[in-house]
Amino acid sequence: MLPSRFEYHRAETLDEALSLLATYGEDAKVLAGGQSLIPMMKLRFAYPGHLVDVNRVPGLDGIEERDGALRIGALVRHHALETSELIRSRYPTIAAAAPQIADPLVRNLGTIGGSIAHADPAGDLASVMLALGATVVLRSSGGSRELPLREFLVDTFTTQIRPDEMLTEIVVPAAEPSSGGTYLKQERKVGDWATVGVAVALTLRDGRIARAGIGLTSVGLTNLEATEAEEALAGAEPTDEAFAEAARLAAAAAHPVSDVRGSAEYKRHVVDVYVRRGLARAREMAAA
Amino acid sequence: MEITVTVNGAPRTADVEPRMLLVHLIRETFGLTGTHIGCDTTSCGACTVLLDGVPVKSCTLFGVQADGRSITTVEGLASGGELHPIQAAFKEHHGLQCGYCTPGMMLVGAALIERNPAPSEEEVRFAISGNICRCTGYMNIVKAIQAAAASKAGAGADEPAA
Numbered sequence A: 001m002l003p004s005r006f007e008y009h010r011a012e013t014l015d016e017a018l019s020l021l022a023t024y025g026e027d028a029k030v031l032a033g034g035q036s037l038i039p040m041m042k043l044r045f046a047y048p049g050h051l052v053d054v055n056r057v058p059g060l061d062g063i064e065e066r067d068g069a070l071r072i073g074a075l076v077r078h079h080a081l082e083t084s085e086l087i088r089s090r091y092p093t094i095a096a097a098a099p100q101i102a103d104p105l106v107r108n109l110g111t112i113g114g115s116i117a118h119a120d121p122a123g124d125l126a127s128v129m130l131a132l133g134a135t136v137v138l139r140s141s142g143g144s145r146e147l148p149l150r151e152f153l154v155d156t157f158t159t160q161i162r163p164d165e166m167l168t169e170i171v172v173p174a175a176e177p178s179s180g181g182t183y184l185k186q187e188r189k190v191g192d193w194a195t196v197g198v199a200v201a202l203t204l205r206d207g208r209i210a211r212a213g214i215g216l217t218s219v220g221l222t223n224l225e226a227t228e229a230e231e232a233l234a235g236a237e238p239t240d241e242a243f244a245e246a247a248r249l250a251a252a253a254a255h256p257v258s259d260v261r262g263s264a265e266y267k268r269h270v271v272d273v274y275v276r277r278g279l280a281r282a283r284e285m286a287a288a
Numbered sequence B: 001m002e003i004t005v006t007v008n009g010a011p012r013t014a015d016v017e018p019r020m021l022l023v024h025l026i027r028e029t030f031g032l033t034g035t036h037i038g039c040d041t042t043s044c045g046a047c048t049v050l051l052d053g054v055p056v057k058s059c060t061l062f063g064v065q066a067d068g069r070s071i072t073t074v075e076g077l078a079s080g081g082e083l084h085p086i087q088a089a090f091k092e093h094h095g096l097q098c099g100y101c102t103p104g105m106m107l108v109g110a111a112l113i114e115r116n117p118a119p120s121e122e123e124v125r126f127a128i129s130g131n132i133c134r135c136t137g138y139m140n141i142v143k144a145i146q147a148a149a150a151s152k153a154g155a156g157a158d159e160p161a162a
């Protein structure tokens, strides 16, 4: 399948990428891993006139903790997240999700920035980042701004990003002591999108829940944050009963549709089960 | 657009339209038809090549993205008339039937044993999970990749220490 014609621009620096985006505006798209954009162009769902290839822009592939935050560059490949020692040792929700995204070859190219900017509600990383309370950094030639991910995501394939902006970084509050988390994904086979995915992050303090984060995949128009469930958990004791109530609230917040992967009723049930299971696993980690 | 790609160790130049996919550049412009096209939707792995040593699906990359970089296709595995250990092992252990998935499987296997000299069965199965085989049931593919690792390690042990 052949995409429609476009002009190809390879940016060597971030400034060059941003100036190309400013010049071509709506008619330009950033080409990162290409693992969502190229399939869409082949199907002619997307037909940008200009592609700005940012794969060789330096400085966007870091994973580091700085000033109380984990900062992940937009060009960090899924495979790099999957194999990062920092992620493995301190961010179990990300560590659990990374190897479940797509397949190993797609993960060698696909990037976190692309996954989040693409805003497919079936994407795994946005749910993880919602659970972790992440913000995104958007840069343009004119300056930069930072938005909470939950505000950034507007609708399926739609975000707050302007045509002249590029997502450059994802910022996550640094891991706290006594915390845990995981990502549970139901997929029919390797490489399939989630039937349902649930990301959970939990921090305990003095026997109570200091913070709980829950992100849901494939059960709404965007990745959803189960805010009512999170609020019910905050300050509560981490009991099975509290988890069951949170799971009920999360399932109620989900808006799945029936499709080849399962009925809406089934998916809602999986949300309920996975939230309980994920919270219990996170509690074990937090207590360890 | 004029590009230069190192293909199986040798630089090749071509003048290509940006929308040409890497798999077509390899097959049609460079004439290397060992790289197959199966699904054309990033699902099967028949089009796998190594980009700077890393396995990727060449149906989901533009040829222009390979400019200045290095590609290994199945034709680049054997050298000096000698089969690569992965090829010898696929032959020995019947790691193929129709052969459609085989170039991709061997390239993924070769990349795996490059960084993991003794992969477990589970590690092999995880590494090839983006490559689909409709014939073999995977048993002999897994066996062949593990055997290739063992034979490569064995060959390495015979070499005098540097």
Ligand SMILES: Cc1cc2nc3c(=O)[nH]c(=O)nc-3n(C[C@H](O)[C@H](O)[C@H](O)COP(=O)(O)OP(=O)(O)OC[C@H]3O[C@@H](n4cnc5c(N)ncnc54)[C@H](O)[C@@H]3O)c2cc1C
Residues within 6 Å of the ligand: A029, A030, A031, A032, A033, A034, A035, A036, A037, A038, A039, A074, A100, A101, A102, A103, A106, A109, A110, A111, A112, A113, A114, A115, A116, A117, A118, A122, A123, A124, A125, A161, A165, A166, A167, A168, A191, A192, A193, A194, B041, B042, B043
């Ligand atoms: C077979 C297959 C299975 C998959 N399964 C899964 C799965 O199970 N779970 C999952 O989460 N994902 C899955 N994916 C998608 C994969 O994770 C993609 O890599 C990801 O969604 C997009 O990242 P990318 O870097 O490839 O982005 P691209 O394809 O390059 O870009 C996607 C979109 O984001 C824009 N964009 C990219 N980077 C930026 C940036 N820095 N700033 C602004 N805009 C940007 C592009 O312009 C484009 O509109 C799958 C893909 C395939 C092909």
Ligand code: FES
Residues within 6 Å of the ligand: B036, B037, B038, B039, B040, B041, B042, B043, B044, B045, B046, B047, B048, B057, B058, B059, B060
């Ligand atoms: S042809 Fe590229 S993945 Fe199937």
Ligand code: FES
Residues within 6 Å of the ligand: B095, B096, B097, B098, B099, B100, B101, B102, B132, B133, B134, B135, B136
């Ligand atoms: S040998 Fe036929 S598809 Fe694998």
